[in-house]
Amino acid sequence: xxxxxxxxxxxxxxxxxxxxxxxxxxxxxxxxxxxxxxxxxxxxxxxxxxxxxxxxxxxxxxxxxxxxxxxxxxxxxxxxxxxxxxxxxxxxxxxxxxxxxxxxxxxxxxxxxxxxxxxxxxxxxxxxxxxxxxxxxxxxxxxxxxxxxxxxxxxxxxxxxxxxxxxxxxxxxxxxxxxxxxxxxxxxxxxxxxxxxxxxxxxxxxxxxxxxxxxxxx
Amino acid sequence: xxxxxxxxxxxxxxxxxxxxxxxxxxxxxxxxxxxxxxxxxxxxxxxxxxxxxxxxxxxxxxxxxxxxxxxxxxxxxxxxxxxxxxxxxxxxxxxxxxxxxxxxxxxxxxxxxxxxxxxxxxxxxxxxxxxxxxxxxxxxxxxxxxxxxxxxxxxxxxxxxxxxxxxxxxxxxxxxxxxxxxxxxxxxxxxxxxxxxxxxxxxxxxxxxxxxxxxxxxxxxxxxxxxxxxxxxxxxxxxxxxxxxxxxxxxxxxxxxxxxxxxxxxxxxxx
Numbered sequence: 001x002x003x004x005x006x007x008x009x010x011x012x013x014x015x016x017x018x019x020x021x022x023x024x025x026x027x028x029x030x031x032x033x034x035x036x037x038x039x040x041x042x043x044x045x046x047x048x049x050x051x052x053x054x055x056x057x058x059x060x061x062x063x064x065x066x067x068x069x070x071x072x073x074x075x076x077x078x079x080x081x082x083x084x085x086x087x088x089x090x091x092x093x094x095x096x097x098x099x100x101x102x103x104x105x106x107x108x109x110x111x112x113x114x115x116x117x118x119x120x121x122x123x124x125x126x127x128x129x130x131x132x133x134x135x136x137x138x139x140x141x142x143x144x145x146x147x148x149x150x151x152x153x154x155x156x157x158x159x160x161x162x163x164x165x166x167x168x169x170x171x172x173x174x175x176x177x178x179x180x181x182x183x184x185x186x187x188x189x190x191x192x193x194x195x196x197x198x199x200x201x202x203x204x205x206x207x208x209x210x211x212x213x214x215x216x217x218x
Numbered sequence: 219x220x221x222x223x224x225x226x227x228x229x230x231x232x233x234x235x236x237x238x239x240x241x242x243x244x245x246x247x248x249x250x251x252x253x254x255x256x257x258x259x260x261x262x263x264x265x266x267x268x269x270x271x272x273x274x275x276x277x278x279x280x281x282x283x284x285x286x287x288x289x290x291x292x293x294x295x296x297x298x299x300x301x302x303x304x305x306x307x308x309x310x311x312x313x314x315x316x317x318x319x320x321x322x323x324x325x326x327x328x329x330x331x332x333x334x335x336x337x338x339x340x341x342x343x344x345x346x347x348x349x350x351x352x353x354x355x356x357x358x359x360x361x362x363x364x365x366x367x368x369x370x371x372x373x374x375x376x377x378x379x380x381x382x383x384x385x386x387x388x389x390x391x392x393x394x395x396x397x398x399x400x401x402x403x404x405x406x407x408x409x410x411x412x413x414x415x416x417x418x419x420x421x422x423x424x425x426x427x428x429x430x431x432x433x434x435x436x437x438x439x440x441x442x443x444x445x446x447x448x449x450x451x452x453x454x455x456x457x458x459x460x461x462x463x464x465x466x467x468x469x470x471x472x473x474x475x476x477x478x479x480x481x482x483x484x485x486x487x488x489x
Contacts, residue, residue, distance in 0.1 A: 013237045014234075051234070054293075054447065083233075114227065114314075115340050117226045137233060138230065138233075
């Protein structure tokens, strides 16, 4: 019986590097999970943003799915961001559920096209005292939560973040904005202590941080 | 929040990293690509191999065909506009396409200027053979770069050459003394502010996808598509790449780049 004391990121496709950078900023060296055996000593696993159809296909053909479910049952917490939230949902509108680990109903790509992607600033007291900038990219919506699931953030007609005892789901991308609050929240949910007092990545480290703002309507 | 549009657009490409974008010409093919695990599809009337074979002027695809593909899949849909053809780009934006590829595979509409991509809300991807070309496109507003390769040949050598050139240019730029940066920019046609970003990051400031002669049309497209997705996800695991390569049938015959006439090369389009 191994101890579950590490944080992993599913490394098949999508925003892996960005999650890793946030965790490293908190002093956590993540495991980049490519094969099922790497799940054995994880206290928590992040399912990153990417394309959910691609991720689920790779999870299934490389037989990671059964082991992932077993690890989850054995205590491994899971945080799904964007595509990851779709993967863990018990119900997907108009589609079959995939991993089915959290009692939430999601609508895939619920805002429309890339032109409908957006940023917003919110306050989620349970996660951070400070306001946080959130980035939604071709995001899903959480339409409903079941028993044992708390909605952390309501926006308009949908839920943007939810939590159960063993899962965290966010339809936005905390790995793309400077705040480390969500990563800290998840790591601590997994029972790992963070000694770093950093709350934000000091320099805005988005890949695009220095690039030209193509539509400068300030 | 509109000033964040470029960042949001470049971030969509970040979510595609490590994935495969597949050329498709109808909704059935788009469905095959999505089911095989593609992260996006490129909707076009003819694949590059057929554009090459048919000759003539290659234009933007029929918006109706693109709309049918958009209605069929939930993954992002990209489509090509001719270099400099801002009206085709406007049409694609009106379709709410997820990415516009200002592509040398189509016949260029302007032999001097590329599209001013900063005027658009939807993201652009542009081809490049070296750092100068990539940096000029980024300065024009491209949120993603695509090393060109030689489209429609099935010969990977040009894709390798362009990626190697790009990485080499970046390494040289990053190793320069500050005083040497401006002449390097001048000699390579690199906008100075983009050069400074590259020096700070040690890479392009946007995501790159490799294109041109990499994937090929196939007898059993679903099988080949699945194999390509598998091999890409596990690119650094030879056993898994070997397993993915088993029994996927004959590839297209292809055209060797070394036997091609210079004027037949598509990658030379764009400046």
